Each structure stands twice: as structure tokens, then as C-alpha cells.
Amino acid sequence: MATPPLATSDEIEAALHEAAGGRARLARLDDAALTVMLDVAGLDEGERSALEDVIRSELGVLIEGRALRIAMTAERSKPKLIAVGSGKGGVGKSTLAANLAVAMARRGRAVGLVDADIYGPSIPTLMGREGVRPEAEGKKLVPVASAYDVPFLSMGQLVGAGQAVAWRGPMAGKALGQLIDAHWGDARELVIDLPPGTGDIQLSMVQGHKPAAAVIVSTPQDLSLIDAARAIGFFDKAGVPVIGLVENMAGYVCPHCGELSDPFGRGGAEAAARALDLPFLGRIPLDIAIRSASDGGVPPAAGDSVQGGAFMAIADKVIDWMDSQGSRTDAA
Secondary structure (H helix, E strand, C coil): CCCCCCCCCHHHHHHHHHHHHHHEEEEEECCEEEEEEEECCCCCCHHHHHHHHHHHHHCCCCCCCCCEEEEEEEECCCCCEEEEEEECCCCCCHHHHHHHHHHHCCCCCCCCEEEECCCCCCCCCCCCCCCCCCEECCCCCECCCCCCCCCCEEEEHHHCCCCCCCCCCCHHHHHHHHHHCCCCCCCEEEEEEEECCCCHHHHHHHCCCCCCCCEEECCCHHHHHHHHHHHHHHHHHHHCCEEEEECCCCCCECCCCCCCCCCCCCCHHHHHHHCCCCCCCEEEEECCCHHHHHHCCCCCHHHHCHHHHHHHHHCCCCCCHHHHHHHHHHHH
16 A cells, blocks of 8 residues: 655644644654654653643644654754845845744744844834733743734833933943843744844844844845845855845835836846855735734734745745755754
């Protein structure tokens, strides 16, 4: 009898999330078996056994005929950081970061979001949680919950509305450290919305909190692409892999006549990705629906619109890249 087809990694990750929340993750998958890493920190023997039984029951149908190995660890690993950067401001980096995190959460990932743009925080607005301050537990912050299964922290939650943050680099770097070293609970990945450029804050983050990867955002015009190339060079020198480039504000469809125009050009980021031998992750249109939803605190990735689908497609590529790196690490 032929062996039934093996479930996809997305299906298995979703089942693990259903069974154990952020405590379980898929470590390795092949035709013969799959290995699950189970965080049992703080659980007694009975709770560990019960959780293992739930996982085996939840995955039973998905892995029929294959071996299931559950490796337990009592030491919770820190979340992996995915930096979203650009060489200049005004390219929609924060919008991409927020929607990337929301899209990843919809795919079953345990993900958090950090607004590291100390001087221009906008994530509280994008996530619909303006004016909500985080609490502290011990000496660490507790991220603010959102309606999209993405806890987040931002300097915008810690200063008054409209208040300027006039800090030098070292103080800003310390503040960023507090946002990253928070009580992230079950989160296994953190999307980091970096400030534009390649200055002190970016350097402090890379040196003190080595990201697993970076995503670069650019608009299609040449000036933005020049700065994006600088950001890529920065991450290359820091030893941070760049997953790929996203082209934002790519094409505008007139809501009245339906005509497509390209006020910022088109295809520049894709061409730059080819020239730099990097993956092109996708395009986000210049669309008033994205602006309206973002201003209203409803990330398009939370819904099933065409605009939301563009973010979901990018998130799928980021997830595939992160999972492939994890598989290589496990194999090594």
C-alpha cells in the first residue's frame, strides 16, 4: 500500500499551535518522520506527559505511517528576530512590518512586533492600540495585546502623544534593548520595525540582539533603491542574512476610471534584487484602501482583500525562508 502524502509544514505548524500554543515547533520534517521541539519549562511531569499526548493525538492523522519524535527542552529559547529595514524614510516600512507580523500570525506563527523606530513610532496606530501603555513585570515590560494575535511594544506607548523623543544614540539603543528583552511569552519570532538608515540604533540592535534575518523595503524609484542597497550592505557587513526585497507603492489604480499608473515607477526593486542576487519577495500597491485601513488601526493582512493578499504572499516567503534555515540548523 502506498504511503499517504505527508502533510505540509504549514499544516503541521498549525496543528502544533492548536495543541500546544507557542510551546511546540516543527524542527525537522521528511518522508519517514518528523521531529517536534517541545518547551516544557515550568511544567511538572504530569503536565509534560499530558501535553505530549495532546500533540500525538493532534498530529496522528497528519503523520499516519511516519515516526513522531518529540524532543523536550526546559530552557525556553529567545525569539528569533526578523528586522524590517530601509535605507531611507517614507517607504512604508512600518506598514509592511505590522502587516508581516499579522500575516505570520494568521499562518499559525507565534510572533511579536517591536517598533524600534524610536523617533517616529507608528505601530500603535497601525495596530489600533493608541494610548495603551504596557505594564511591567519585575524589570521587564509586558507587551500590549492586539486584536490580531500579535503582542507588540513601541516607544509610542511610553511617551505622551506628540511628545518628541530627543535622545542620543546610546540612550535610544538602551530603550530598544528594553523593548526586545521583554516578557514575550510564547512568541518564537519578533518582527522588528527599524528606523530608516544605518545609524547608532541599527548598529546597537545588530550588535546586541543579532537578528536571524532582514527584509528590505523600497519604493521603485532610483533614489530609494540606492538607499536600499546601502541597507543591504549594512546587514551584509553585520553578518545578517537578507531574506529579500519588497517593492512598496508599486502602481496606483484610479478609483474612478480604473486606469493603472506608476507615479514612483515600477519594477525597480525587482531589478535591484536580480542585480544583487537576492530574492524578490513581492509588490505592495499604492492603494488608498491600505492607507485608510492603516490609519484606522486595521492591518489589511488581517482580512481577505486583494491588498491583504499581497502581504500574505510576502509573509509566506518569509516563513519558508525561516523554516528552511531552521531545517539546515537541525541537519547540521
